[in-house]
Amino acid sequence: MTSTISIVIGLGVIAFLIYSFVSRAKRSNFKVTPINRKRLGQSSKQACTYCKRKVDQLSFYADRQGKVIGVCNTCKPQAERQALLRI
Ligand SMILES: [Zn+2]
Secondary structure, three states, X not given: OHHHHHHHHHHHHHHHHHHHHHHHHHHHHHHHHHXXXXXXXXXXXXXXXXXXXXXXXXXEEEOOOOXXXXXXXXXXXXXXXXXXXXX
């Protein structure tokens, strides 16, 4: 009788530990996403895919692999010559 109770308590403790671990992992996952978004927002200047210069405004194109590339005004004709899709 006593051993049954201790097994039940033991299982309860294990279940609680698993639950607290899972909920902590979930919480830390939720934290990661906003931090990444914040970082993306902070870097207002983006580098041109071709000349790597950092400019305020980039024109975005999709290449044949579906990859998005950003080009500055100087490199824009270069992207248009390759018949890339303007986004
Ligand atoms: Zn450029």
